[in-house]
Amino acid sequence: MAPEGTCGDGRCVLRFRTGAFVPGVPVLPVVLSYNKRHHNPAWTIMNEGWHFVRMCCQFDNAVDVEVLPPYVPSEEEKASPTLYAKNVQKLYAKTLSLPTVNQSQEEFSALVKRRVGVSWDGRRVTAPEGVVDCNGFVDLNMSTSKKSH
Template identity: 45%
Template sequence: MTPYEWFKFVVMMPMFLFRCFLTILFMPFVFVVLRICLLGTTINEPIVGWRKAFIRPFLMYWAHVLLHIGFNIWPSLTGYENISKAYEWRATMVFNHVSYTDGIMLGAYFLPCGLAKATVADIPFFGSFTKACSFLFVERRGSSDEAKTVHASRARTTELIHRRAADPRFPLFAIAPEGTCKQEDVLLKFSSGAFVGGRPVVPVLLKYRSKYFHQAWGRVENSFWHFMRQQTQFINHADIEVLPPYMPSPEEREDPRLYAENVRRLMAKKLGAQLSPQGLKDQQLLKQHGICVDWTGRRLKMKGSSAAKDAGIVPKH
C-alpha cells in the first residue's frame, strides 16, 4: 500500500459505491427474467427452443455489464476464431485460474457450462445463473448434499464430464485444471480429470495487467480488503487469448498425466509463467495451517502454531 495506492483508494471510493448502486439495481431484473425463462426446465437436461435462443445472448450481455460496471474490468480478446473449431471438435475448455472474476469473463465472451455440486442449484440468483448456463450438477457422496437435489447426476464425475463435453446440445465445457486460484505468474500442477479419455481441449489464457496491484486471488489474509483494492483501481485491464484446439497424440491419450503436463507447459510458455511443483493438495495444506500473505501483500503470515514449518510446507528460515 504505497501513497499512490492510498490515493486511488480514497479517490475511487465514491465511484465504487456508485457502481454498487447500479449493480444492485439491475441484478433483481436479471434474476426475475432467468427464473421465468427456467420455469418448466430440468437441471442436467439441455435448454432448447426459444429459451436457448434468448438466454445465451441475454446472459452474455449482462455478464458484460457486470464485468464493466460491477468490477471495472475491460478485457481484450484474441483468438476468438478458435472457438468455432472447438465446437466442431467438441473440445473441453481449460483455463488458468487467476481470480474470482475469471468466471464472469468467460461467461461474458463464451458462456461455457461448468461443474457444480447439486445444492448450488438451490442458491438464490447464483443457482439460477448456473442452471441457465447448463452447469453439470453432481451429487457429492457422503455429504449433506446427498438426495437434496433429485435430478443430480450420481455417476462418476469424470465420466459425466466427458459425456457432457461430447454432447452437442450443450455449450463447451470449461474446467480450471489447477482447481484453485493462486499467484498469477505460475501454473500449479493440473489435475488429469479434463484429460482422461483423450478428448481434445482448447486452452484459454487469462492474464490481468496491473502495474501496482495484483489481481491474483491467492492465499490472502483479508479477502474483503483484496476485493476493495481491486474495486478502487482506476481501471482493471485483462487479456483473454484462445489458443487453437489441442489434439492429443496417441501417447497422451494413453497417459492423461502426460497429456495434462504437456498442455500445462504449452499454456505456461504462452503466458510467460513459471511451472510450480505444487498442486491443489499443497494449497489445501496451506489453508489448513493458516498460511497466507498479509494484508500488505509483502509478507508471509502463519496463523496458529508452527506446525506448517515442522511439516516442511514453508521454509523454517
C-alpha cells in the same frame, strides 16, 4: 474448466488437474493473464473481504484472454491424462513466458490448514510461530503426517 483448480499469484503455472484430460479428446486452451499494477485480482490466498476492497480500489483490473489453437492429444497422451495435462500446462507456461511448478490446489489447502496467509497489503507471507522455517519454507508434510498417527 480451470485446469489449475485455483488461480496463482501470476509468477508460475500451477500443476493442472487431470479431470478435463481423462476423456482423451482435444481441448481448446484459453490462457488468462491479469495485467495487475499493484494488486493481483487472481491471487486468492488472502482475506476475501480485503482482497475485494483492494481490487475495487485499483482503478483498472484488466485481463488478457488468449485463445490458443485446439490441442489434439497424441495416443500416448490419451493413455495418460497426467502426461496430457502436463503437456498442456507446458503450453500455457510457454504462452505466458512463465515456469511450471508441481504445486496445486492441495498444497494451497494445506497452507490454509496451517494458517499460512498473506499480510493485509499482499506483500508478506504470514504464519503462526514455528510454521515457517528460517529459510521461509513451510513443511506441508507435517499436516498430513499428523493425520496418520
